[in-house]
Amino acid sequence: MVSIKDVAELAGVSTATVSRVLSGKAGVSAALRAQVEEAIKALDYRPNLVARTLRAQQSVTVGLIVSDICNPFFTDVSRAVEDTLYAAGYTVFFCNADENPEKERLYLEAMHAQKVAGLIYSPTRQQTENFEALEILIPTVILDRAVPSAAVDMVLIDNEDAAYRLTRHLIENGYRRIGVLLGAASTTGRERYKGYERALQEYGLSPAQQLVFYQPPRVEDGRSATMQLLESPVRPEAIVTTNSLLGAGALLAIRERGLRVPEDIALASFDETLWARLVEPGVTIIAQPTYEIGKTAAELLLQRIQDPERPARKVILQGQLVIRGSSAPRAAGPPGKG
């Protein structure tokens, strides 16, 4: 391992001079600078960031802990975070907590231990409930999932409103018995339930307990819950799923049962994904502004790093209702009782 000392020796200067050249500081004569640069090349020297971080007590890497790297929502957001932070000269390290609170704590510790300059993070529900206990000492921006603490920057979407609009859309198109699949791992599931409930109540409908499922956000869990829904004595006329993995699972189950969308059962979900665009009919969704979310989070973090004392902000973005065939108006007087 070649160090700054070796470079200094070869160039016939002190390590301080090498360090100055490396960090592009002024105050080094052109001659010495050239010598040093030559030595760096000759030795193929690579700076040791670990030592630099230890000494400088700050790094140029930022951590991004996402709940599930297989969920397109998070990968889309991640891209935006990365673009923005890369442009600002930071290196981004992703970690996948896999909706596992234990893994999440481990990665949180790893981020502290690595002394990252900042952290962007979407906590599981367990952690949001006791956020202060995590004792996060790094500049942090919370993503997607609200924590009760007011003392931290957050970027969220208005989940209740989004679910409300999605549900109302179904009701207005003639659907009455509406099942709902909610993510069990996050706070967003609860919030989206409220929106669903409010829409029903506004139209004088009451949410039936057996139509409401809280599931881990995975395709298989979406499938199995939908199977139950489809087999219930009074099958729902429509299903709302609050993330794309549950949505895909629901559609899988619907296909397996040989039902048609929307004639036999309507479907509406969250998140723009390839499958929602490509299936026929397309699936009505709430499109979350993923790029905007990621970009905003990165920008907030940059500001927070620069000024740790600034008051915390909570940015709330709106989802966009994208109407497709899966929720087309219900035909009047179908086989059922209408």
Place this chain on the structure above:
Amino acid sequence: MVSIKDVAELAGVSTATVSRVLSGKAGVSAALRAQVEEAIKALDYRPNLVARTLRAQQSVTVGLIVSDICNPFFTDVSRAVEDTLYAAGYTVFFCNADENPEKERLYLEAMHAQKVAGLIYSPTRQQTENFEALEILIPTVILDRAVPSAAVDMVLIDNEDAAYRLTRHLIENGYRRIGVLLGAASTTGRERYKGYERALQEYGLSPAQQLVFYQPPRVEDGRSATMQLLESPVRPEAIVTTNSLLGAGALLAIRERGLRVPEDIALASFDETLWARLVEPGVTIIAQPTYEIGKTAAELLLQRIQDPERPARKVILQGQLVIRGSSAPRAAGPPGKG
């Protein structure tokens, strides 16, 4: 920032003793151990991994540089890598090179600079061509994309064979004029082209130049290339796409033109994805063993870290042909000339 020194002071011992307790080493009396543990708790001490890494000259983090975090193939592989390495006590940091050689080099440098214990990495084509020039000094396993150097561990699939089987399947089902969309960013595109070519030749067909497209692996590029293909004077009877993003783009274009699959045009692609399963008819694909790939890569890396001198291995896995409706046998004597 509370350090080992503070703990030592409070516990009334030396820093060496604290260090011993921290690393769970034997040779500390129960009494002192208890004192130290108490002090750690009282001060809420968190070890500084940066300092530890600097001193020990090795870390417990592993880097994973993927080409595109939005490509489900890579996220699926990543999950497997993470599972395996997490079980072995490592922390995984992902980086997204975004098919951008410059970003890739930056992250490679970052990994060196952070002194990660190991690296798993899928290089862009530019880097594979000049792999030695990257001067990677960390235990490394190459993923998905072959490099000519024999001196590095690799986990690949037999791309030529996979593309051959996929193409042959189409030919056997009666398709003759077959267009192909290949990824331009990687070596896999070239290899898959060979398989495509071999299948055609075996059946006495010759690949027409205007049916072959090398595209960046993105949905939009798949769409635009397919548009061209569909507008060509002699429209192909089938399209092969060699990754899921290009495949999704192709299907998007087919839909936009109002064509039916497979009656108007057949489709076969690579990679199992939600959309390929959910569209109707389902899309015939080569399923890559993503979990196996990731797990194998992680295992190879673990062995490489343990024994840097061991001879390099190249593990080649097989893709699996999954036949669905999108490539159903061609109806005899259709509108065209048959």
Place this chain on the structure above:
DNA sequence: CTGAAAGCGCTAACAA
């Protein structure tokens, strides 16, 4: 079993 001390590679005062 325990502590003193050296040093990992680097940066930033402070001197010269």
Place this chain on the structure above:
DNA sequence: TTGTTAGCGCTTTCAG
């Protein structure tokens, strides 16, 4: 403009 030097927080000989 350049060099000397003192650590950043930790581990690990080497003595005791």
